[in-house]
Amino acid sequence: MLNEETVRKLIEMRMSAMAESYSEQMTNTGYQDMAFEDRFNLLVDHEYSRRKSNTLQRLIKQAHFSEPLAAIEDIEYHPDRHLDKNLILELATGNYIQKNLNIVLMGASGNGKTWLSNAFGVQACRQHYKVKYVRLPEMMDEFIVAKNEADGSFRKLIN
Structure with missing residues (x-):
């Protein structure tokens, strides 16, 4: 019961990767021999990695690349x-x-x-x-439309 409440709280705090890792640690007996600090470090590392990965995926999606897998x-x-x-x-x-x-x-x-x-x-x-x-043609079209607007959208687009 205590483990389920902890997982629920982690999810409510939007720490789903940590919740998954914690659940894994509770069900896998291989983690029981590890020191608390080591287990805690694994939880934090998993959450940190997931957040960094999600941030990267969000930035790539928002960029609207035609080839998002290019590297x-x-x-x-x-x-x-x-x-x-x-x-x-x-x-x-x-x-x-x-x-x-x-x-x-x-x-x-x-x-x-x-x-x-x-x-x-x-x-x-x-x-x-x-x-x-x-692409340049679309950017030029955006500039022309924004330049004709009087609401300051041209300056916003430039920035």
Whole structure:
């Protein structure tokens, strides 16, 4: 009864990962030999990991990527693509964001510019930045509409 009440309280406090881990510890006898601190650390680690994962998934979903599974680690550096691996790895650190710089991708149709932009965006999400993926034509349309509004929406869009 006490365990069920504890699980209910954890869920009510929105600590569902900790509740799951606690229930697992109560049913699996392998945890009984562990010290309290070790078991508690496992509970906290599970909750922390779940929250970080949920935050990342939320940021990626809100960005509206066309390729949400794109990742810097999956870039293929074929010679015909003329990609500078060192530059890409430097950009992956996110220093350009802190310096308020932009990345402009140029190349022929079908070279993977969209995929690369999504990979950089996902990498920024991993660093806990809010990202919005938008293609240039749609962004220009948004600017034109916002510029014609008198409610300050243009300044909000720029920010």
